[in-house]
Amino acid sequence: MTQNKEGGERIQKVLAQAGVASRRHAEQLIIEGRVRVNGVRISELGCKVSIEDHIEVDGKPIKRSEKLHYYLLNKPVGVITSAHDPQGRPTVIDYMKGVPVRVYPVGRLDYDTSGALVLTNDGELAHRLMHPSYGVEKTYRVWVRSPVSLNALELLRRGVLLEDGNTAPAIVERLSGVSQTSGKSKENNLEVLEVTIHEGRNRQVRRMFAAVGYPVVKLERIRFGSLSQGYSLPTGAYRALTKEEIKELRSKVGL
Structure with a gap:
């Protein structure tokens, strides 16, 4: 293992680059003692490794030269x-x-x-x-029952108070038309909106709409960043x- 701060990379970054897990999950693997470097179990997140070091997770060596997909x-x-x-x-x-x-x-x-x-x-x-901190936007198509009030729309756009704090301002737009994929469906009284957020809280969009009185019937993410x-x-x-x-x-x- 590399001791020089100028050389090597942090073990959690190497695990993430190898596709073993996200960096956050890699840190948890280290804390749980499931990572060995050159046969030695490690538990320090600051540990650095070089290309010569042999790294194992749960007893299996990682492939550090794997092509990225x-x-x-x-x-x-x-x-x-x-x-x-x-x-x-x-x-x-x-x-x-x-x-x-x-x-x-x-x-x-x-x-x-x-x-x-x-x-x-x-x-x-x-x-x-x-x-x-990178603010990657996610856009969702949201189906709710009955037309959403102007007051509820304004609350969603400004930020909604949830049990884990206020949400950041969101972009919320009604869709025009009368089909299941856009606008309000006359057949089952569903209104469809598009919501763009840059946070990633658990079930955030569903919780936002529930907080303003419009539980989500159906939810689809239609865009992630530029995709x-x-x-x-x-x-x-x-x-x-x-x-x-x-x-x-x-x-x-x-x-």
């Missing part, structure tokens, strides 16, 4: 945003058949929320995309990001 999945409802579910429910990884490496979801979409989800083995990018799954990507399908898309994502978070 980036994908966009149109996540279905009823799927867990995780690499594994103890209850045996389907996960987003089940939909990534044919991907040659282990990839991990960037952030989470609720079990009952569909839409755009990025998966990658680029741990550093994943860490930054999820960190609130839109569009309706050309069928539910449950994925595609590789283009070089331009990867470059734009990395540029957004200073990489």
Whole structure:
């Protein structure tokens, strides 16, 4: 292990770059004593390693020269945003058949929320995309019952008081038309809105609408940063990001 502060990289960053886990999860692996360097169990987050060091997680060596992969999945409802579910429910990884490496979801979409989800083995990018300081925008299409009042719209736009504090201001727009994909549905009295936020709190959009008196009936993320799954990507399908898309994502978070 490298002792010189000028050499080597922090172990959690190396684990993230190798696609083992996000940097935050990598830190937890270290704290739990599941990481060994040159056969020695480590528990210090500040530990630095060099290219010559042999790193194992749960007894398995990591591959540090793995090629980085980036994908966009149109996540279905009823799927867990995780690499594994103890209850045996389907996960987003089940939909990534044919991907040659282990990839991990960037952030989470609720079990009952569909839409755009990025998966990658680029741990550093994943860490930054999820960190609130980088302000990566996410846009959701939201279905609610009955027209939303002007007062509720203003509250959503200014910020809503939740149990974990006020939300940041959001961009909230009504959609025009009368179909299930835009506007108000006359058949079942649903109104559809688009909401853009840059925070990543647990079930945030659902909690925001519930707080102003309009529980969400259906929720779909239609855009993550500059990426839109569009309706050309069928539910449950994925595609590789283009070089331009990867470059734009990395540029957004200073990489």
